[in-house]
Amino acid sequence: MDWYLAVLKNYVGFSGRARRQEYWMFTLFSVLASVILTIVDNVAGTGGLLAGIYSLAVLLPALAVLVRRLHDTGRSAWWLLIGLTCVGFVVLIIFSVLEGDQSDNKYGPNPKLNPAQA
Numbered sequence: 001m002d003w004y005l006a007v008l009k010n011y012v013g014f015s016g017r018a019r020r021q022e023y024w025m026f027t028l029f030s031v032l033a034s035v036i037l038t039i040v041d042n043v044a045g046t047g048g049l050l051a052g053i054y055s056l057a058v059l060l061p062a063l064a065v066l067v068r069r070l071h072d073t074g075r076s077a078w079w080l081l082i083g084l085t086c087v088g089f090v091v092l093i094i095f096s097v098l099e100g101d102q103s104d105n106k107y108g109p110n111p112k113l114n115p116a117q118a
Helices: 002-009 020-044 049-072 077-084 088-097
Strands: none
Touching (some): 020 088
8 A cells, every 4th residue: 555655645756767566556556446436436326426536636646657667667758659559558568567677777776776766
């Protein structure tokens, strides 16, 4: 849960790097929250209102952590545009699964070696 809250606190932090654990833990909690809110919406008959509000609320933090994850693998945020294609979504998933650069790169120091940044 700490990883999820850390991403929300850094919701406009598009610079720096994000470890795989940070990205995937945020994604896991976000998907779980979306599923739960969708179930609540269906039971309450609100037509997806709660899930929609939640999705809008976490859109910016989700983009920020994905950009930082791409930075960790040495790629720029422009790679997000490939996600607009059918195959590009799969490519972004592959990039987010890859291990980050072991040393410092142009986006900052390795977050595994610098716990103050993580």
